[in-house]
Amino acid sequence: MPLGFFDINTSGRIRKIIDDNASITHTFLAHQLPDLSGTFLVPIAAIILIFTFDWQLGLACIIPVIIAALIMSYTMNTKGQEFMRLYMNSFEEMNTEAVEYVRGIPVVKVFQQTIYSFKNFHKSIMNYNKMVYSYTMMWEKPMSFYTIIINSFVFFLAPLAILLIGNNDNYASVLLNFFLFVLITPVFSQSVMKSMYLNQALGQAKEAIGRLENLTGYETLAKAQNPTPIQDFSIQFEQVSFRYPGATQNAIDKICFSIPQGQTVALVGASGSGKTTIARLVPRFWKVTEGQVSIGGINVRDIDPKELMKHISFVFQNTRLFKTTLLENIKYGNANATLQEVERAVDLAQCREIIDRLPLGLDTKIGTEGTYLSGGEQQRIVLARALLKNAPIIVLDEATAFADPENEHLIRLTLKELTKGKTILMIAHRLSNITDVDRILVIDKGGIAEQGTHNELINRKGMDVE
Numbered sequence: 001m002p003l004g005f006f007d008i009n010t011s012g013r014i015r016k017i018i019d020d021n022a023s024i025t026h027t028f029l030a031h032q033l034p035d036l037s038g039t040f041l042v043p044i045a046a047i048i049l050i051f052t053f054d055w056q057l058g059l060a061c062i063i064p065v066i067i068a069a070l071i072m073s074y075t076m077n078t079k080g081q082e083f084m085r086l087y088m089n090s091f092e093e094m095n096t097e098a099v100e101y102v103r104g105i106p107v108v109k110v111f112q113q114t115i116y117s118f119k120n121f122h123k124s125i126m127n128y129n130k131m132v133y134s135y136t137m138m139w140e141k142p143m144s145f146y147t148i149i150i151n152s153f154v155f156f157l158a159p160l161a162i163l164l165i166g167n168n169d170n171y172a173s174v175l176l177n178f179f180l181f182v183l184i185t186p187v188f189s190q191s192v193m194k195s196m197y198l199n200q201a202l203g204q205a206k207e208a209i210g211r212l213e214n215l216t217g218y219e220t221l222a223k224a225q226n227p228t229p230i231q232d233f234s235i236q237f238e239q240v241s242f243r244y245p246g247a248t249q250n251a252i253d254k255i256c257f258s259i260p261q262g263q264t265v266a267l268v269g270a271s272g273s274g275k276t277t278i279a280r281l282v283p284r285f286w287k288v289t290e291g292q293v294s295i296g297g298i299n300v301r302d303i304d305p306k307e308l309m310k311h312i313s314f315v316f317q318n319t320r321l322f323k324t325t326l327l328e329n330i331k332y333g334n335a336n337a338t339l340q341e342v343e344r345a346v347d348l349a350q351c352r353e354i355i356d357r358l359p360l361g362l363d364t365k366i367g368t369e370g371t372y373l374s375g376g377e378q379q380r381i382v383l384a385r386a387l388l389k390n391a392p393i394i395v396l397d398e399a400t401a402f403a404d405p406e407n408e409h410l411i412r413l414t415l416k417e418l419t420k421g422k423t424i425l426m427i428a429h430r431l432s433n434i435t436d437v438d439r440i441l442v443i444d445k446g447g448i449a450e451q452g453t454h455n456e457l458i459n460r461k462g463m464d465v466e
């Protein structure tokens with residue numbers, strides 16, 4: 001999947017599709033499919049048995065079975081499938097909304113709202129409720145009729161048996177057959193019941209597989225046909241436009257710029273102007289809509305994804321630490337790093353004071369026993385992770401946004417030290433923060449409004465990005 005896939009598909013939704021639908025398919029294959037043979041074989045054996053004993057009584061038994069089967073097949077096939085689809089749709093929607101609601105509970109409480117303020121969640125519950133209710137009501141008459149018929153073999157058998165006894169000298173044998181039949185016939189109702197549940201399970205399993213296939217059928221990033229190794233770590237954007245799936249206008253439009261190897265370019269601009277979008281196109285989060293993004297003159301599409309990821313370090317705007325030790329969190333950047341290298345990255349990213357404060361140092365687990373880090377602290381740990389990777393291209397999306405002025409200053413010094421010889425695309429929110437980069441691009445509404453060095457931009461007094 002392109003990395004951007006995880007932007008659109010919420011984690012709750014992906015988890016639910018994989019988890020629930022795999023379990024539905026599993027239940028069908030492992031438990032219900034083996035039942036299928038029994039469901040078919042038992043009634044066939046019973047029919048052979050009763051016709052061998054007495055074909056007339058046998059015929060009387062078959063009548064209710066046929067009527068019941070007709071009722072079932074009518075309701076199951078026409079409305080059943082359609083209902084199953086709607087049912088699973090609304091179930092999925094209710095689930096997704098529930099996750100959203102649970103996540104939002106703090107906000108709901110602070111603003112003293114109730115569940116009714118979560119209109120979508122409430123609506124999805126009512127929707128589900130309405131559908132299940134109407135489906136149940138639809139079954140009211142056929143199901144009652146069916147239950148009566150399938151349990152009334154004696155009603156069909158008894159008159160015939162009386163008739164037969166009257167016309168037959170050997171009434172003892174007719175009577176014995178009659179009792180035998182009364183004992184055997186419940187097999188039919190059980191089988192029809194079972195096949196009904198099976199049919200329902202089959203419908204569910206079909207739907208589930210469809211949903212899984214939808215997920216796995218999402219357009220993956222095309223693999224490079226003849227992957228070209230990267231030789232030079234410059235970055236070029238040529239007439240790059242990009243539109244988010246479903247959006248009505250381009251998030252960025254005809255962007256052109258390049259960063260020679262070893263230089264630093266900073267993007268500044270208003271919120272929503274497209275800075276993050278530009279940065280994300282370098283590690284190929286998305287397929288560009290137009291133009292091309294290249295590294296060392298090679299279109300990123302023609303670079304093997306693994307090779308691409310190996311050479312780019314990315315600090316996201318919304319950082320993420322895993323619920324494990326700090327050491328492991330940092331080592332995500334480079335699993336083979338020695339402890340010394342980790343310590344160095346910690347120092348460079350100004351994380352030393354955070355780690356010294358924790359009882360177990362680098363071995364402290366995040367998120368357990370009250371060990372939580374502030375946004376700025378997390379950002380610095382993530383920075384250490386990115387530094388440890390030591391990739392030739394570094395993309396920093398507001399890496400210092402959460403830092404206090406003092407730390408920000410230290411981090412900038414570090415970055416300067418560390419990024420020597422590396423190609424850097426960084427996003428900053430204040431022009432004053434980035435006095436020492438090679439070039440600054442001012443992004444406005446998806447395009448480049450101005451560019452130049454810090455001094456040039458200050459002297460020109462163009463857009464107000466201070």
Ligand SMILES: Nc1ncnc2c1ncn2[C@@H]1O[C@H](COP(=O)(O)OP(=O)(O)OP(=O)(O)O)[C@@H](O)[C@H]1O
Pocket residue numbers: 007008244245247251269270271272273274275276277278317
């Ligand atoms: N996943 C997405 N799907 C659809 N539209 C998006 C998505 N992410 C961003 N956008 C839109 O693209 C535009 C550019 O967003 P982008 O995140 O690149 O802005 P930004 O310059 O990084 O802003 P900020 O300074 O607030 O981080 C915005 O108008 C935003 O609404």
Ligand SMILES: [Mg+2]
Pocket residue numbers: 275276277317397
């Ligand atoms: Mg952004």
